[in-house]
Amino acid sequence: MGVLEIAKGMGVTLGKLFQKPVTVSYPEQRATLQPRFRGRHVLTRHPGTGLEKCIGCSLCAAACPAYAIYVEAAENDPANPTAPGERYAKVYEINMLRCIFCGMCEEACPTGAVVMGNEFEMADYRYGDFVYAKEDMLVGVTGSLPQRREAARSGKPVRLGFQLEGQPRAELEGVKYP
Amino acid sequence: MPDWLATLLISLLKAVLVVLGLLTTFAYMTLIERRLLGRMQLRPGPNRVGPMGLLQPAADAIKSIFKEDLTVTLADKLVYTLAPIIAIGMALTAFGGIPAGPAGSLFGENPWVYNLDTGILALLALTSMGVYGIFLGGWASGSKYPMLGALRSSAQMISYELGMGLSILGLLMIVGTTSFHGLVAWQAQNGVMLLFQSLGFALFLISSFAEVNRTPFDLPEAEQEIVAGYLTEYSAIKWALFQMAEYVNMITASAVMATLFFGGWKGPQVLNALIPGISDWPLIWLILKIAFFLFLFIWVRATLPRLRYDQLMRFGWKLLLPLALANTVMTAAFLAFRGAGGLWFLGVLSLAGLLALLIMSDRVRVLWNQPTVRPPEDRDLVRAGGD
Numbered sequence: 001m002g003v004l005e006i007a008k009g010m011g012v013t014l015g016k017l018f019q020k021p022v023t024v025s026y027p028e029q030r031a032t033l034q035p036r037f038r039g040r041h042v043l044t045r046h047p048g049t050g051l052e053k054c055i056g057c058s059l060c061a062a063a064c065p066a067y068a069i070y071v072e073a074a075e076n077d078p079a080n081p082t083a084p085g086e087r088y089a090k091v092y093e094i095n096m097l098r099c100i101f102c103g104m105c106e107e108a109c110p111t112g113a114v115v116m117g118n119e120f121e122m123a124d125y126r127y128g129d130f131v132y133a134k135e136d137m138l139v140g141v142t143g144s145l146p147q148r149r150e151a152a153r154s155g156k157p158v159r160l161g162f163q164l165e166g167q168p169r170a171e172l173e174g175v176k177y178p
Numbered sequence: 179m180p181d182w183l184a185t186l187l188i189s190l191l192k193a194v195l196v197v198l199g200l201l202t203t204f205a206y207m208t209l210i211e212r213r214l215l216g217r218m219q220l221r222p223g224p225n226r227v228g229p230m231g232l233l234q235p236a237a238d239a240i241k242s243i244f245k246e247d248l249t250v251t252l253a254d255k256l257v258y259t260l261a262p263i264i265a266i267g268m269a270l271t272a273f274g275g276i277p278a279g280p281a282g283s284l285f286g287e288n289p290w291v292y293n294l295d296t297g298i299l300a301l302l303a304l305t306s307m308g309v310y311g312i313f314l315g316g317w318a319s320g321s322k323y324p325m326l327g328a329l330r331s332s333a334q335m336i337s338y339e340l341g342m343g344l345s346i347l348g349l350l351m352i353v354g355t356t357s358f359h360g361l362v363a364w365q366a367q368n369g370v371m372l373l374f375q376s377l378g379f380a381l382f383l384i385s386s387f388a389e390v391n392r393t394p395f396d397l398p399e400a401e402q403e404i405v406a407g408y409l410t411e412y413s414a415i416k417w418a419l420f421q422m423a424e425y426v427n428m429i430t431a432s433a434v435m436a437t438l439f440f441g442g443w444k445g446p447q448v449l450n451a452l453i454p455g456i457s458d459w460p461l462i463w464l465i466l467k468i469a470f471f472l473f474l475f476i477w478v479r480a481t482l483p484r485l486r487y488d489q490l491m492r493f494g495w496k497l498l499l500p501l502a503l504a505n506t507v508m509t510a511a512f513l514a515f516r517g518a519g520g521l522w523f524l525g526v527l528s529l530a531g532l533l534a535l536l537i538m539s540d541r542v543r544v545l546w547n548q549p550t551v552r553p554p555e556d557r558d559l560v561r562a563g564g565d
């Protein structure tokens with residue numbers, strides 16, 4: 001280190017002092033996510049009919065390396081089907097504390113029913129609240145459990161802490177982020 | 179009330195005020211340092227506690243007071259507890275001698291706690307007592323890394339204390355006194371000492387960085403190599419006391435540099451034309467100068483990487499010490515043979531020396547950064563997989 005280099009370095013740090021920080025001050029400012037971000041799971045529906053894509057085959061549960069998914073299938077009522085096939089998922093639960101957000105469930109799903117969305121603010125207080133059931137993940141539900149609870153308490157709409165760079169992926173059909 | 183009692187009480191009050199002032203400065207210094215470091219790294223720094231993070235020091239204080247105070251089983255309990263107290267005690271004591279204004283200017287009182295004729299020498303002695311705190315703390319921790327950090331700190335302190343003491347010898351010879359008041363008065367009359375002793379100032383500045391264990395000379399801590407050095411086994415308030423000592427030492431070093439080389443509490447005389455007497459206002463100028471040096475400490479910390487330990491020692495012994503000696507000899511020779519001429523020639527000499535050093539800095543580097551050449555067979559072994 002000659003003195004010239006030291007002086008150059010000092011100049012750089014002094015110059016940076018007067019630049020705007022690049023940090024996103026996250027809770028106040030929204031984080032910008034890429035569409036490929038793997039966040040909370042979404043259970044999608046068929047666009048036209050509105051039927052659930054999930055047929056309760058449990059392949060996602062089998063593929064899950066953390067054993068976070070539990071699926072219990074039941075026969076569809078032919079007159080009033082929940083899913084287009086013979087069976088549907090009566091119970092579909094994901095334990096978000098075990099989930100490592102690897103996306104294997106998404107890849108294993110033959111019907112493209114379970115897709116990883118973009119929500120990530122899921123901090124909560126009780127263990128039981130981290131087990132997300134079907135109604136917490138079906139499309140049309142915005143926000144995680146604690147976020148929706150907070151929104152219901154304060155009477156304001158759910159505020160998501162992120163914005164998307166571009167559009168959500170095609171697989172996430174029916175998912176709308178405010 | 180007898181006279182001596184009043185003097186004693188006032189001195190005590192002033193001492194308490196100085197301590198409070200120093201500790202507040204320390205607290206906000208940590209915040210300012212973190213904010214500035216953050217901004218220099220393009221992030222905002224701590225801004226959560228209170229408006230703009232202004233209550234962060236309070237949160238830190240509460241945290242360090244109520245944290246569990248761990249003690250290693252093998253630690254020498256008494257020395258282990260005394261060490262941080264010695265460190266902070268010496269650091270706080272050292273500041274008291276620095277004059278912050280003309281005599282009797284602070285509500286009729288002198289703006290300093292004690293006034294010794296040996297001023298700067300006593301201060302150097304006190305600050306080097308501070309290393310006892312570090313060394314004893316490292317030794318009493320009963321653990322290996324603190325011991326290494328303590329050894330390093332004392333070795334570093336000895337090598338840089340020498341350079342530091344020698345680099346101000348020239349200055350003391352010119353002025354002919356070691357009392358801070360004499361130094362400030364001389365500078366008010368003849369111009370700031372920086373003009374005549376720029377080389378001495380550069381050496382003193384570098385030694386000060388090493389003396390207060392700041393980057394790039396913070397080898398006693400060196401968390402990548404020896405965990406946290408002498409601080410490893412310390413937690414909670416004792417740890418905070420060591421931090422306090424480091425920062426108070428920094429403030430003292432800044433005050434010393436301001437007093438020795440930048441005219442002390444006196445402001446620039448030219449401003450007297452605008453507002454009469456402004457250069458004699460107490461506190462303001464000293465605080466401004468201290469703030470400047472503190473900023474310099476932070477700025478250097480944000481920029482420079484830490485030296486290796488052997489580089490540090492080589493730098494101290496092979497560059498700082500001989501240069502300080504040369505400066506002393508140069509000044510002494512000049513004072514002995516100058517005849518009636520003014521001091522400006524010495525200033526030019528000193529500046530020329532400093533410039534030569536700056537220009538030669540790349541060549542001088544080999545002194546503390548020796549190229550190591552491995553024997554060729556050794557290199558071949560390494561290439562072959564080294565069996």
